[in-house]
Amino acid sequence: MAEVRLESVTKRFGDVVAVDGIDLTVADGEFVVLLGPTGAGKTTTLRLIAGLESPNVGRVFLNGRDAARLSPAERDVAFVFQQYSLYPHLSVFENLAFPLRSPARRLDEATIKATVERVAAMLRIEQKLQNRATRLSGGEMQRVAIGRALVRSPSIYLMDEPLSSLDAKLRSDMRLELQHIQRDLGATMLYVTHDQIEAMTMATRIGVLDRGRLVQIGTPREIYESPRNIYVATRLGMPSINLLPTEALAGLPLPPGVTTVGARTEHVVVERESGGQSGQVAARVEWIEHLGDQNHLHLALGEHRLVTLVNPDMRLAVGDELGLSLRSPLYFDAAGERIAA
Amino acid sequence: MSGASTTAHSVVEPSGTSKRIAGFLVILYAVVSMIPLAWIFATGWKTPPDSISYPPKVVFEPSLEGYCNLFTTRTRQTAAYIEELGPPQGECDEVTRRREMVIAGSSNYVPRFINSLVIAFGSTFLAVSLGVFSAYAFSRFKIPLADDLLFFILSTRMMPPIAVAIPIYLMYRELGLSDSALGMILLYTAVNVSLAVWLLKGFIDEIPREYEEAAMIDGYTRLHAFFKVVLPQAATGIAATAIFCMIFAWNEYAFAVLLTSGQAQTAPPFIPTIIGEGGMDWPAVGAGTTLFLIPIVVFTVLLRKHLLRGITFGAVRK
Numbered sequence: 195m196a197e198v199r200l201e202s203v204t205k206r207f208g209d210v211v212a213v214d215g216i217d218l219t220v221a222d223g224e225f226v227v228l229l230g231p232t233g234a235g236k237t238t239t240l241r242l243i244a245g246l247e248s249p250n251v252g253r254v255f256l257n258g259r260d261a262a263r264l265s266p267a268e269r270d271v272a273f274v275f276q277q278y279s280l281y282p283h284l285s286v287f288e289n290l291a292f293p294l295r296s297p298a299r300r301l302d303e304a305t306i307k308a309t310v311e312r313v314a315a316m317l318r319i320e321q322k323l324q325n326r327a328t329r330l331s332g333g334e335m336q337r338v339a340i341g342r343a344l345v346r347s348p349s350i351y352l353m354d355e356p357l358s359s360l361d362a363k364l365r366s367d368m369r370l371e372l373q374h375i376q377r378d379l380g381a382t383m384l385y386v387t388h389d390q391i392e393a394m395t396m397a398t399r400i401g402v403l404d405r406g407r408l409v410q411i412g413t414p415r416e417i418y419e420s421p422r423n424i425y426v427a428t429r430l431g432m433p434s435i436n437l438l439p440t441e442a443l444a445g446l447p448l449p450p451g452v453t454t455v456g457a458r459t460e461h462v463v464v465e466r467e468s469g470g471q472s473g474q475v476a477a478r479v480e481w482i483e484h485l486g487d488q489n490h491l492h493l494a495l496g497e498h499r500l501v502t503l504v505n506p507d508m509r510l511a512v513g514d515e516l517g518l519s520l521r522s523p524l525y526f527d528a529a530g531e532r533i534a535a
Numbered sequence: 536m537s538g539a540s541t542t543a544h545s546v547v548e549p550s551g552t553s554k555r556i557a558g559f560l561v562i563l564y565a566v567v568s569m570i571p572l573a574w575i576f577a578t579g580w581k582t583p584p585d586s587i588s589y590p591p592k593v594v595f596e597p598s599l600e601g602y603c604n605l606f607t608t609r610t611r612q613t614a615a616y617i618e619e620l621g622p623p624q625g626e627c628d629e630v631t632r633r634r635e636m637v638i639a640g641s642s643n644y645v646p647r648f649i650n651s652l653v654i655a656f657g658s659t660f661l662a663v664s665l666g667v668f669s670a671y672a673f674s675r676f677k678i679p680l681a682d683d684l685l686f687f688i689l690s691t692r693m694m695p696p697i698a699v700a701i702p703i704y705l706m707y708r709e710l711g712l713s714d715s716a717l718g719m720i721l722l723y724t725a726v727n728v729s730l731a732v733w734l735l736k737g738f739i740d741e742i743p744r745e746y747e748e749a750a751m752i753d754g755y756t757r758l759h760a761f762f763k764v765v766l767p768q769a770a771t772g773i774a775a776t777a778i779f780c781m782i783f784a785w786n787e788y789a790f791a792v793l794l795t796s797g798q799a800q801t802a803p804p805f806i807p808t809i810i811g812e813g814g815m816d817w818p819a820v821g822a823g824t825t826l827f828l829i830p831i832v833v834f835t836v837l838l839r840k841h842l843l844r845g846i847t848f849g850a851v852r853k
């Protein structure tokens with residue numbers, strides 16, 4: 195098993211800085227999730243580690259060894275591509291066997307067969323083994339692509355949105371499956387996703403990327419509870435964090451220097467009795483979405499909007515006037531950096 | 536090659552009438568273009584007098600004379616001499632004696648045909664191999680001045696190759712490549728390789744890099760990945776390129792006339808030199824041309840299956 199270390203790595207494509215001075219260490223056996231919007235440099239980071247790109251500046255270390263001179267094959271990584279790219283001229287079986295047949299490994303046919311069948315069963319694609327790779331649904335292709343990483347036991351797994359085209363049920367099953375595999379193997383994993391639930395549940399640590407820079411890295415709890423700035427705060431949370439300018443909250447006690455207040459649903463307290471109580475602002479119910487166990491409540495604070503979750507027991511109707519207060523929300527200054535309360 | 540889109544289906548199904556008209560036109564065109572071929576084929580089965588009779592004979596009694604004359608050389612003898620020879624051996628002997636001639640030996644058709652096969656397949660193989668490697672390099676690596684190089688490669692085809700016939704003739708004479716199979720293979724390879732590079736680059740550009748990248752991460756070297764992953768997926772392009780190269784090399788006439796006369800002569804310059812008594816031996820020419828068409832037709836039909844199989848279809852999410 196292995197440790198990955200990036201030391202002020204920068205990668206440019208022409209004028210585009212895809213990765214901008216990233217320092218990142220993924221410890222042995224750690225599961226690090228990279229979060230960031232499209233174009234943030236997530237795929238490029240994985241490609242730099244795999245040796246498919248070489249950095250313009252900075253160095254990549256694998257197990258403490260400078261990897262600059264190592265070819266992708268020598269790095270002993272497995273990569274699940276975002277575009278899963280199965281070999282269309284091979285069957286599913288041959289696709290899964292492909293890494294095992296590499297000249298670097300030379301396994302006997304019985305071992306290959308056993309390994310492929312074990313992984314196929316785990317990913318529930320055993321009935322499709324004889325199919326051509328092109329005769330699969332998107333989700334099946336994606337599972338084969340994951341399978342191609344799992345037939346080996348590399349020192350590092352790099353996965354680029356591996357569950358993105360699975361349905362919700364299969365996705366949560368696979369999420370658990372991957373977590374088990376990672377834990378059982380003690381594998382080092384670097385995992386890219388747009389899915390908050392995957393990030394929160396799987397990660398030992400989450401790294402948040404913004405235009406090529408690593409803005410913050412920490413445990414899911416740290417990222418969620420103490421984001422460094424507004425950008426990080428908006429990455430996690432369902433519904434996403436409400437950002438309110440201080441004017442909208444006139445009357446609430448705020449620390450000095452605050453220009454924006456970030457209120458997640460658990461920071462928001464609404465009460466039916468509207469009116470002059472201190473520490474409250476008036477809010478009007480604009481819209482209610484019923485989600486079953488909870489309701490999405492859209493509130494208007496003057497001209498500002500806020501979305502929070504409420505218990506359906508609290509029988510509310512559009513147009514109701516409420517009193518709203520905040521319980522230890524996040525405070526941000528004019529530059530978007532967080533101010534400790 | 537344009538990046539052929541896979542979604543260009545016409546939305547409206549053509550109507551029955553327009554389909555029938557289109558079908559009729561296609562068949563008409565095919566029939567018209569087949570007439571010369573049919574005539575050549577028929578001529579191969581005529582007797583020499585039938586082949587030049589006027590008005591031309593469409594219905595005639597088939598004769599093996601054309602094919603016999605194609606494969607043999609004959610000498611004229613007196614009737615008395617032929618009488619003494621005893622019974623004729625085989626169909627050809629009989630046909631020949633009827634014209635008061637005897638078979639003297641075999642003609643040069645078979646060796647010329649073999650030359651054609653060796654030179655056409657040799658140069659096609661070389662042009663496609665060189666083409667696929669350079670196309671891969673142009674497609675995947677940062678090559679300084681790549682665009683200029685590609686333009687230069689194409690520019691070798693901007694004038695008819697025969698325009699440089701004289702310098703090539705002189706060069707070949709100095710190098711001892713005149714009238715050698717190797718010389719012809721190199722020449723046809725040089726002409727075809729630019730086409731091969733351009734065609735194949737288009738096909739390889741369409742193959743996503745992720746395939747090789749995945750293979751290289753999985754423990755393969757780039758060369759291995761090239762053979763295991765890129766080549767199978769470029770099969771369609773390779774087949775198309777090979778057909779074009781093959782057709783050129785198989786049919787090439789001008790250089791063959793200029794540079795080969797004996798040893799390495801190919802079939803195209805040989806066939807028109809088949810002279811019979813008192814003029815061209817048209818049935819033998821017809822027979823020679825008919826047989827000459829077979830390999831290229833077989834080659835094209837075999838590879839055509841490959842051409843039609845779009846194998847990279849849909850395995851990469853775009």
Ligand SMILES: Nc1ncnc2c1ncn2[C@@H]1O[C@H](COP(=O)(O)OP(=O)(O)OP(=O)(O)O)[C@@H](O)[C@H]1O
Pocket residue numbers: 207208210211212230231232233234235236237238239276
């Ligand atoms: N080969 C390349 N050539 C030029 N620009 C590139 C190349 N690869 C990536 N980029 C650019 O680098 C930036 C980062 O790309 P990257 O693929 O790493 O984004 P990402 O975070 O993976 O996005 P997504 O979530 O959409 O997959 C983008 O602006 C992209 O356009």
Ligand SMILES: [Mg+2]
Pocket residue numbers: 236237238276354
């Ligand atoms: Mg990406």
